[in-house]
Amino acid sequence: MNKTLALSITILLFVIQKIPAQNYLDYYKTINKAEIANLDENFKKSDSLYQIAFRLVEKPFKDDYLSASINSEKLNNNQQSYEYLKNGILAGLTKKMIKKSLSTFKKSKKWKELKKEYESIREQYLNSLDLRLREELIKMVAKDQAVRHPVFGSTKKMKKADNENYKHLLKIIEQNNGEWPGRFTIGDGNENGKYAFGEITIMLHHFSEEEVNNLKPILISAILKGDLSPYNVAYPLDYINPQKIGERKRRNSIIIYNCYVLGSYRKSSNKEITICDCEKAETEREKMGLEPLDDYFRKINSSYECYEQDKN
Numbered sequence: 001m002n003k004t005l006a007l008s009i010t011i012l013l014f015v016i017q018k019i020p021a022q023n024y025l026d027y028y029k030t031i032n033k034a035e036i037a038n039l040d041e042n043f044k045k046s047d048s049l050y051q052i053a054f055r056l057v058e059k060p061f062k063d064d065y066l067s068a069s070i071n072s073e074k075l076n077n078n079q080q081s082y083e084y085l086k087n088g089i090l091a092g093l094t095k096k097m098i099k100k101s102l103s104t105f106k107k108s109k110k111w112k113e114l115k116k117e118y119e120s121i122r123e124q125y126l127n128s129l130d131l132r133l134r135e136e137l138i139k140m141v142a143k144d145q146a147v148r149h150p151v152f153g154s155t156k157k158m159k160k161a162d163n164e165n166y167k168h169l170l171k172i173i174e175q176n177n178g179e180w181p182g183r184f185t186i187g188d189g190n191e192n193g194k195y196a197f198g199e200i201t202i203m204l205h206h207f208s209e210e211e212v213n214n215l216k217p218i219l220i221s222a223i224l225k226g227d228l229s230p231y232n233v234a235y236p237l238d239y240i241n242p243q244k245i246g247e248r249k250r251r252n253s254i255i256i257y258n259c260y261v262l263g264s265y266r267k268s269s270n271k272e273i274t275i276c277d278c279e280k281a282e283t284e285r286e287k288m289g290l291e292p293l294d295d296y297f298r299k300i301n302s303s304y305e306c307y308e309q310d311k312n
Contacts, residue, residue, distance in 0.1 A: 023056050023057065024056075024057055024223070024224055024225065024226040024289060025224065025289055026056050027053050027056045027057045027060070027226070028230065028289035028290070028291070029289075029291075030049055030052055030053035030056060031049075031050070031053045031064050032291040032295055033049050034046045034047075034049035034050045034053060034067075034068070034071070035067065035295075035299055036295055036298075036299075037049060038067070038071050038074075039298065039299065043071055043072075043074040043075050044075065046071045047068070047071055047072055047075060047077075047080065050064070050067075050068035050071065050084075054068075054087075057226055058226075059091065059184065059226060060087070060091065061091065061183075061188070061194075061226075061229060062088045062089075062091040062092040062093040062188055063093075063193070063194040063229075064194075065084045065085065065087050065088030065091060065093060066084075066085070066088055066093055066097060066098070066101055067194070068084045069081040069084040069085045069088065069098075069101075069102065069105070070101055070102060072084060073102055073103070073104055073105050076104075078105055078108040078109075078110040078111075079110060081102070081105045081110065082105075082110040082111075082113065082114055085098055085114055086114065086117070086121060089118060089121045089122055089125065090121055090124060090125050091125070091183075091188065092125060092183065092187050092188040092189065094122075094191060095115070095118055096191065097191055098114075125187070126187075129185065129186055129187045130185050130186060133172070133181060133185065133186055134186040134187060134189075136172070137172070137181060137186060137200050138189075138200075140165050140168060140169070140203060141199070141200060141202060141203060143161050143164075143165065144161060144162070144165060144202065144203045144206060145202075146161075147160075147161040148206075158206065162203075162206045162207060165203050165206075165207075166207050166211050169203070169215075173218060178218070179218065179221065179222065179227070180215075180218050180219055180221070180222040180227065180228055181200070182222045182225075182227030182228045183227055183228065183229075184226075184227050185227075186200070188229075190232075194229070194231060195231050195264075195299075195300055196231070196232075196235075197231075197232060197235040197236065197239075198228075198229065198231070198232030198233075198235070201219075201228075201232040201233065201235070201236055202236075204236035204239075204240070205235075205236050205239045205240065207240070208240075209240050209241060212236060212237065212240045212241075213241075216233075216237065219233045220233070220287075220288055223288050223289055224288075224289070230288050230289040230290045231264065231290070233288065234262045234264035234265075234285075234288070234290055235264050235265055237261065237262055237264075238260040238261060238262050238263070238264050238265030239265050241260075241261050242258035242259070242260055242265075243258060243259050243260075243261070243276050244256060244257070244258055245257050245258060245259050245274065245276075245307055257274070258274070259273075259274040259275060259276035259307040260273060260274070260275055260276065261275075261276055261277075261280075261281060261284070262275075262281055262284060262285060262290070263275045263278075263281050263285070263293050263296065263297075263304055264290070264296070266300075266302060271302055271303065272302065272303045272304060272305060273302075273304050273305075274304070274305050274306075274307045275293070275304055275305070275306055275307060276307050277306075277307070278293065278304075278306035281293060
């Protein structure tokens with residue numbers, strides 16, 4: 001590491017000690033810088049930025065610990081990977097996710113050591129959660145998915161389940177002091193990666209636009225406290241609020257073209273998406289801890305276009 005970078009990191013770490021522990025907006029920004037440095041193959045800089053980010057808040061996200069361990073694997077630093085993964089397990093990281101994501105580290109002595117410790121660390125994590133409430137919410141998610149089964153589901157069942165889930169969720173929020181039941185309470189069981197729609201928030205995709213927008217202040221509050229990933233909220237907000245910009249016929253069906261308000265929802269068939277107003281999207285993304293559009297689409301290996309800018 002060069003002297004200038006080392007000095008800058010030292011100064012930043014000193015300043016961070018004087019910042020409130022829950023400064024999650026700065027955390028999200030720093031994590032993004034670490035991820036971009038990793039993409040640039042500047043692994044030392046990336047590792048330094050991860051260390052800074054993890055000192056900004058009391059409870060970093062498990063997926064960020066995993067990304068940091070993958071980056072330190074590039075530096076052949078098994079000890080550092082071990083430390084990141086150990087903290088990640090305390091935040092909900094599973095052995096399955098680790099085995100899927102790392103390669104050379106699994107050949108090291110530190111991996112053998114971590115495997116021996118895994119169950120006891122995992123138990124600490126589970127003991128910190130409200131498992132009764134977690135099970136209650138998981139059952140709601142299961143009901144949400146069951147009524148959408150191609151054979152056993154139906155529109156009538158969907159409407160009934162969504163209405164029941166929404167009312168049930170409002171009661172849970174009320175009992176939780178008006179706050180979203182986030183990862184500090186029920187844990188983070190999402191194993192589909194950082195940019196996935198979330199384990200519990202998948203229910204939001206099937207509520208009405210009015211219901212989702214009513215929940216938005218509560219969701220944003222959870223993000224700013226670090227209790228919920230910004231991506232878990234951005235996905236349903238885009239899913240429920242698309243704006244129609246065109247359509248075309250294909251055989252006996254009509255294909256609808258939409259633009260999105262945050263740029264975080266992509267249909268699997270779409271490599272590029274259209275964002276309704278890129279300037280507004282950038283502003284809204286920053287408020288909820290999301291990185292700039294260029295960084296996001298680079299990280300997910302995709303692209304976007306700006307609808308309003310094209311029109312003008």
